Amino acid sequence: xxxxxxxxxxxxxxxxxxxxxxxxxxxxxxxxxxxxxxxxxxxxxxxxxxxxxxxxxxxxxxxxxxxxxxxxxxxxxxxxxxxxxxxxxxxxxxxxxxxxxxxxxxxxxxxxxxxxxxxxxxxxxxxxxxxxxxxxxxxxxxxxxxxxxxxxxxxxxxxxxxxxxxxxxxxxxxxxxxxxxxxxxxxxxxxxxxxxxxxxxxxxxxxxxxxxxxxxxxxxxxxxxxxxxxxxxxxxxxxxxxxxxxxxxxxxxxxxxxxxxxxxxxxxxxxxxxxxxxxxxxxxxxxxxxxxxxxxxxxxxxxxxxxxxxxxxxxxxxxxxxxxxxxxxxxxxxxxxxxxxxxxxxxxxxxxxxxxxxxxxxxxxxxxxxxxxxxxxxxxxxxxxxxxxxxxxxxxxxxxxxxxxxxxxxxxxxxxxxxxxxxxxxxxxxxxxxxxxxxxxxxxxxxxxxxxxxxxxxxxxxxxxxxxxxxxxxxxxxxxxxxxxxxxxxxxxxxxxxxxxxxxxxxxxxxxxxxxxxxxxxxxxxxxxxxxxxxxxxxxxxxxxxxxxxxxxxxxxxxxxxxxxxxxxxxxxxxxxxxxxxxxxxxxxxxxxxxxxxxxxxxxxxxxxxxxxxxxxxxxxxxxxxxxxxxxxxxxxxxxxxxxxxxxxxxxxxxxxxxxxxxxxxxxxxxxxxxxxxxx
Amino acid sequence: xxxxxxxxxxxxxxxxxxxxxxxxxxxxxxxxxxxxxxxxxxxxxxxxxxxxxxxxxxxxxxxxxxxxxxxxxxxxxxxxxxxxxxxxxxxxxxxxxxxxxxxxxxxxxxxxxxxxxxxxxxxxxxxxxxxxxxxxxxxxxxxxxxxxxxxxxxxxxxxxxxxxxxxxxx
Numbered sequence: 001x002x003x004x005x006x007x008x009x010x011x012x013x014x015x016x017x018x019x020x021x022x023x024x025x026x027x028x029x030x031x032x033x034x035x036x037x038x039x040x041x042x043x044x045x046x047x048x049x050x051x052x053x054x055x056x057x058x059x060x061x062x063x064x065x066x067x068x069x070x071x072x073x074x075x076x077x078x079x080x081x082x083x084x085x086x087x088x089x090x091x092x093x094x095x096x097x098x099x100x101x102x103x104x105x106x107x108x109x110x111x112x113x114x115x116x117x118x119x120x121x122x123x124x125x126x127x128x129x130x131x132x133x134x135x136x137x138x139x140x141x142x143x144x145x146x147x148x149x150x151x152x153x154x155x156x157x158x159x160x161x162x163x164x165x166x167x168x169x170x171x172x173x174x175x176x177x178x179x180x181x182x183x184x185x186x187x188x189x190x191x192x193x194x195x196x197x198x199x200x201x202x203x204x205x206x207x208x209x210x211x212x213x214x215x216x217x218x219x220x221x222x223x224x225x226x227x228x229x230x231x232x233x234x235x236x237x238x239x240x241x242x243x244x245x246x247x248x249x250x251x252x253x254x255x256x257x258x259x260x261x262x263x264x265x266x267x268x269x270x271x272x273x274x275x276x277x278x279x280x281x282x283x284x285x286x287x288x289x290x291x292x293x294x295x296x297x298x299x300x301x302x303x304x305x306x307x308x309x310x311x312x313x314x315x316x317x318x319x320x321x322x323x324x325x326x327x328x329x330x331x332x333x334x335x336x337x338x339x340x341x342x343x344x345x346x347x348x349x350x351x352x353x354x355x356x357x358x359x360x361x362x363x364x365x366x367x368x369x370x371x372x373x374x375x376x377x378x379x380x381x382x383x384x385x386x387x388x389x390x391x392x393x394x395x396x397x398x399x400x401x402x403x404x405x406x407x408x409x410x411x412x413x414x415x416x417x418x419x420x421x422x423x424x425x426x427x428x429x430x431x432x433x434x435x436x437x438x439x440x441x442x443x444x445x446x447x448x449x450x451x452x453x454x455x456x457x458x459x460x461x462x463x464x465x466x467x468x469x470x471x472x473x474x475x476x477x478x479x480x481x482x483x484x485x486x487x488x489x490x491x492x493x494x495x496x497x498x499x500x501x502x503x504x505x506x507x508x509x510x511x512x513x514x515x516x517x518x519x520x521x522x523x524x525x526x527x528x529x530x531x532x533x534x535x536x537x538x539x540x541x542x543x544x545x546x547x548x549x550x551x552x553x554x555x556x557x558x559x560x561x562x563x564x565x566x567x568x569x570x571x572x573x574x575x576x577x578x579x580x581x582x583x584x585x586x587x588x589x590x591x592x593x594x595x596x597x598x599x600x601x602x603x604x605x606x607x608x609x610x611x612x613x614x615x616x617x618x619x620x621x622x623x624x625x626x627x628x629x630x631x632x633x634x635x636x637x638x639x640x641x642x643x644x645x646x647x648x649x650x651x652x653x654x655x656x657x658x659x660x661x662x663x664x665x666x667x668x669x670x671x672x673x674x675x676x677x678x679x680x
Numbered sequence: 681x682x683x684x685x686x687x688x689x690x691x692x693x694x695x696x697x698x699x700x701x702x703x704x705x706x707x708x709x710x711x712x713x714x715x716x717x718x719x720x721x722x723x724x725x726x727x728x729x730x731x732x733x734x735x736x737x738x739x740x741x742x743x744x745x746x747x748x749x750x751x752x753x754x755x756x757x758x759x760x761x762x763x764x765x766x767x768x769x770x771x772x773x774x775x776x777x778x779x780x781x782x783x784x785x786x787x788x789x790x791x792x793x794x795x796x797x798x799x800x801x802x803x804x805x806x807x808x809x810x811x812x813x814x815x816x817x818x819x820x821x822x823x824x825x826x827x828x829x830x831x832x833x834x835x836x837x838x839x840x841x842x843x844x845x846x847x848x849x850x
Binding site for chain 2: 555600601602603642643644646647648649651652653654657659663664665666667677
């Protein structure tokens with residue numbers, strides 16, 4: 001009976017990475033002065049389940065490594081060891097190392113063994129450090145001393161009925177025991193019920209095992225480590241049976257508590273459940289082939305809503321089919337009602353399915369405490385991070401794509417924004433700087449603000465720098481806003497010296513481009529000496545877009561409503577031709593280029609070829625304004641964005657496609673792409 | 681279980697399923713072509729496409745295939761066999777390929793007719809001779825004869841490659 005373990009690997013990795021995140025955030029939350037036992041417990045549980053999982057799947061390197069971490073944590077939990085900053089740093093380092101190990105296993109790459117050894121050594125040093133008086137299980141010295149003239153162990157092992165369901169096999173454990181020394185096993189068959197009551201998936205046996213030989217206690221504990229929560233276990237020294245209360249006996253974590261734990265204590269206890277927020281189910285339970293399989297964790301409540309709606313839909317459907325079976329004209333009203341209900345349910349269902357893709361922004365925010373912790377000590381600054389609106393929900397795609405730009409912005413705030421403690425005191429501010437990450441909804445957008453109470457942007461400095469780099473002319477008149485936007489120019493950096501944190505001048509332009517590619521934009525508000533705020537505006541979802549459909553010849557195109565400024569009829573007087581080729585028109589004080597849609601897309605049968613006959617839609621994209629010349633405006637509607645690239649290619653000037661009410665396909669225009677296309 | 685037995689068995693029973701490949705055959709003008717039936721997702725009739733600007737002429741446009749945007753290419757134009765007129769009787773064969781690590785679904789216009797599903801012995805497929813510059817053999821996987829007619833077997837992966845998108849490596 002062999003089970004293909006590989007199918008569970010994906011779940012194991014997901015759970016382990018989640019465990020690592022929990023450990024990381026727990027470690028960062030540990031307050032030196034006042035250690036919260038529950039926090040350490042949470043960290044410990046996460047470490048324990050990673051150890052358990054990796055042992056089960058045969059990733060022994062990971063299991064060994066986690067074991068050392070677990071020991072350290074166990075001692076902290078029992079109060080045998082003080083929680084010190086160095087210890088926490090070592091643990092944080094180990095979390096990183098563990099993450100790398102797991103990633104390496106997942107990607108089937110080779111591991112940087114040296115790094116692992118280094119971290120392991122740091123852990124061991126920490127473990128065997130000065131104040132380590134008690135005997136940790138990995139430190140073999142003391143137990144050996146204890147059992148110096150030990151003839152062996154007597155083990156009473158009575159598993160709970162659910163032991164086999166947890167994937168543990170007693171036979172395998174006995175085999176391991178046998179490797180330690182000669183064993184005698186007596187099985188107790190009293191618990192076995194009659195054939196008719198027998199559930200073959202339950203374990204009804206218990207065993208008395210005697211292991212002969214001079215064996216250190218931890219080696220015995222290791223074998224029973226994975227099952228200790230699913231069995232009653234008593235290990236006694238053959239000779240020193242009175243030693244039941246020896247310190248070594250309390251070693252296996254939780255073993256004392258286990259004896260009284262009812263078997264109902266779930267099958268996979270330690271994973272996640274520290275707060276309601278983590279109560280999620282894995283919506284994608286089927287592990288699909290391929291390593292890149294993306295899964296999404298969804299709140300159970302959302303799934304419940306969905307199931308309810310499907311239920312209602314089924315009821316409506318059966319009602320309709322009943323009407324259909326015995327239809328007569330006087331049932332027409334009923335039919336209409338039913339159809340209206342069907343429509344309502346379908347729409348609700350659609351909305352809640354879209355809702356599944358929404359994730360709380362905390363998925364992105366959660367990485368920042370660590371970043372701030374690491375960077376502030378590196379930079380020698382005191383910085384506090386505030387997270388507001390972590391539960392704001394955003395589309396999964398946005399969550400994935402926004403994290404890199406955000407990291408960049410936060411790094412910038414830490415490095416350039418917040419001053420050193422001395423500078424802050426000199427400026428009459430609190431020694432500790434504050435960086436705030438806030439997310440909230442406004443209109444159809446989600447706004448993410450990164451603000452700091454640091455030195456703010458210096459307009460004169462920005463201007464001087466831009467002049468020096470030749471980005472602006474001497475006599476350029478810039479508004480505040482325009483000045484701030486200089487930092488988004490490629491090759492711009494005001495940091496006096498480059499650090500490895502930020503300041504290479506690549507980045508802010510990339511940040512802006514990334515945000516714009518998501519259909520959003522970024523705004524800066526800053527006050528010299530008081531701090532600055534970067535606000536990112538993003539569309540709630542990338543899957544649905546407000547669009548204006550326009551007609552060009554026989555074809556229909558969609559212009560994203562957000563990029564339209566206005567639509568105008570031009571008169572001959574407003575049009576200027578530049579060198580006989582390019583055309584511009586004057587809109588109030590500005591001259592804007594005209595892009596003729598029917599020419600740039602070579603559309604046949606365009607109705608309007610003279611500029612005065614059609615309409616100019618004034619659009620803006622990446623700061624560039626232009627007029628799109630189309631035949632006519634059609635309707636405004638919400639469109640579902642479909643990818644062209646899934647089966648086809650990327651087309652310049654087109655960002656995607658959508659399906660219109662009549663089933664035909666309409667293309668969605670990409671304004672910046674159109675401008676590039678027209679410049680060729 | 682002697683090996684020789686197995687071999688003679690195979691020689692005798694050459695129509696074992698594993699030795700046969702099924703192809704969907706169709707005609708373009710006077711020529712008969714075949715595509716691996718396992719790559720055929722469905723067969724549809726022609727419906728108007730939404731034109732895509734600034735792409736090669738044989739890429740006719742995209743259609744809505746049950747919610748997915750699927751491009752349609754014209755086989756005649758792809759093979760430089762002239763232009764076609766589309767009627768509701770024109771056949772579109774929707775094919776699947778695996779290109780650049782991603783699955784791709786694409787419709788291929790066959791103007792004349794889809795004739796048959798034919799069984800061809802794998803061993804009877806011969807590699808395509810070099811026709812010189814006259815006919816492009818880049819899409820042809822091999823030749824086979826069926827009922828005394830020559831069928832050109834098309835390489836679906838190459839057929840669905842798009843100029844300027846997919847690299848030329850196989």
